[in-house]
Amino acid sequence: MKRAVLSVSDKTGLVSFAKGLIDRGFELVSTGGTHRELAAAGIAVTSVEEVTGFPEMLDGRVKTLHPKIHAGILARRDDPAHMEALANHDIQPIDLVCVNLYPFAATIKRPDVTRAEAIEQIDIGGPSALRAAAKNSDSVWTVVDPADYEAVLTGLDQDDAHLRQKLAAKVFAITAAYDAQIVHYLDPEPFPEHFTPTYIKRQDLRYGENSHQQAAFYVEPDPNPTSLAAAKQLHGKELSYNNIKDADAALAMLREFSEPAVVAVKHMNPCGIGLGKAIEGAWDKAYAADPMSIFGGIIALNRSVDLATAEKMHKLFLEIIMAPAFDDDAYAVLAKKKNVRLLTINTADTPAELGTETTAIYGGLLIQTRDNQTETPADMTVVTTVKPTDEQLKALAFAQTVVKHVKSNAIVVAQADQTLGIGAGQMNRIGSVELALTQAQQNDNFAGAVMASDAFFPMDDCVDYAAKHDIKAIIQPGGSIRDKDSIEKANQYGIAMVTTGIRHFRH
Template structure:
């Protein structure tokens, strides 16, 4: 008779799986709650104490950690020395191990969980059992996921527990325990430790959604989420309407959330291809929409919209007139939702904006052969830190315009130029290989706008030469903000003075690659 050890926290499907094993001549050995559940279902089961000759102890912390258990799992069936050792110590081989772990992830997801309660949900015996069985997968079947009960049960019935199946189940164990340990490591990491660069870096994600494809139809893609994604995030968003999000939708929507968190006044952002094409702030959401739309009424077509106030009917009616991919907001008024939901493919998402300004973890970016980790660009630019290097002085309104532009430019691909008023973008020049081209694009979009005379120009990095200042001056710009720090700063300053431009050095670069 074969022997199976069953010890599970999640008892979904347990009884049916145990009955399958019984039907194929397995002796069942079990622990604590699992034993009780099987006994209650009239499934014959041998208590673990009968095998170990020790009672469970230390409040259940020690049950299976015993040579009579692990010897039975780890002994190689084709190794005569191992088999002799089992006989010498009266150890019965264990041929199947079915274990799933204490619910650590569920425990730490509870808002009021204490450290002590979380620590008690760190499983010790469970990971040891399935790791041992996975190591000896050639001889021991290991099942750590109730979703595999049917597959394993059928394979046992068909006498087809192939080496490929055994290896697959073993790999799944090590994926499972690696994920489990990474969650524990992350939970126990203090805020002070988190500010450093850990070595090694342990990160883990759970599969959330298979995507139709990636950036292009020829690329397969999947969305993975953190165990507890931040409430202000796309994996935690609630989709109220529309078809599933695509790979590109997800990236654009995430970028839009990053930008909207910079603003506290009613604000609307339109974003395309990871770059904002319009940003508008006002005293009402509808007025903010009007400014956002007017900023670039062409590029907004097919864009992603994020609003930091509940969507009202007036704003929804105006948005309904356009083709938009996604609208993200804290909520939608019922009548506003009814208008927008008339378009069956339009995605409507809600996100918890109450946590929008909460500290964010470091940013991770994959590269071939590695991973980059950096703090997010959450610097708060402050006019107190600005240095006016020109003879002309900016007005208070122009400085407010600089602040608005600096909030926006952090989310524009470099090289980046933003031309704006204190409440509206007028022209954005993103992602150029040289800065003068970015200036030309931004000016070309902005100079046709009615508010252009009040506009300021903001650059994400210093001007390498004076041509950018000269071009902007020749096209009516009167205030420019850039970080400073070029070896040719004096040339830009001289050009600004020649044209009477107020030139402000902010001291902070905002590259975004």
């Protein structure tokens, strides 16, 4: 008779699976809670103690760690010496191992969890049995996920060797991810000697950045509730690779604001950001910032979408609209367009610290802490004769908040509650200045606008150009060997300039 070992913390589908194994001629061996569950269902099951001749001990820490279990799993069926050793020690081969691991990740999510409680949920016997079975997958079936039960029963009927190998690979993937979670808990160092991230595939994507590229979307095992990975899609076709990148960028910008805010993004850069007393007013400002570029854009709002705002957005072609919620009548209006993607996402409980971000390079990975630095008027040093007004300081702080989300070289022209023009990704800074001001001066709200730069001015041409195009105040990090030239140019034109000492490159 074939033998199966079952020891699961997740009892989903267990009884049905066990009955399927018995129908296929398996003897069942089980431990603790799994044994009780099966016995209560009237299923014939042998306890591990009966097989090993040794009781469970140390509060269940030692159950399956015994030669009668592991030799039965690991013995090569095509090796006569192995089979003779089993016979000599009265060990029956084990043909299937069904184990899912202690809920370590769920345990450490509890806000009140103690270190001792977390440590107790580090599974030892489960991974050992699974890895042993996966190593011997030419002969032994491994089952680590209840979602695979039906496929396993079908595979047993067909003696599906390909499925057996896939399940073995899944074991090593899951145990590796499990170990990575433990490592991160025990040593949350952001830059460890060995970096072992773990992600779960959410979906295969139609293609990558371009149609000839393949892509998939992976998420963390427990994604932050304010992240795109935790968003719920209500309407529209599935997200594309570029949608996901743009939406993530939009959410990063939206997290900067507590007042009603609307962020419009194209190609990872903001094309319009507006603040208001209500979400409709914020939308009006974001739209007016660049009515052309918002076409086909990604929109993120930090308040529920009401009918008035929805009716205005409905007039445009938009790829994605994300908000905490949609009023019923607003949703009905927006859902008339079958292709617009409507997503709900938590924008209220934004964490102060969002950890690290990674960038893949050929042959390696770069990791850095996120740029969560935000400058307020208190962080600004006035370096010119003319001092900024309180309203200008507010506008400078807003522009500085936005500029760190713009691809370098980055320039933002703004009022205190609205971007007016954005220059992004140019190979020289004056080019970004020219682009930002060309767009900004088309806005009826331009008078009295301020300008922010993500990095210092290498020479005074940017200040000269800004002054000749009616900029009244500038914020920049400072730190150039030619800072004096830019300051003198600002004084010449009566511009207020402040420095922060903080650069915000975004490549």
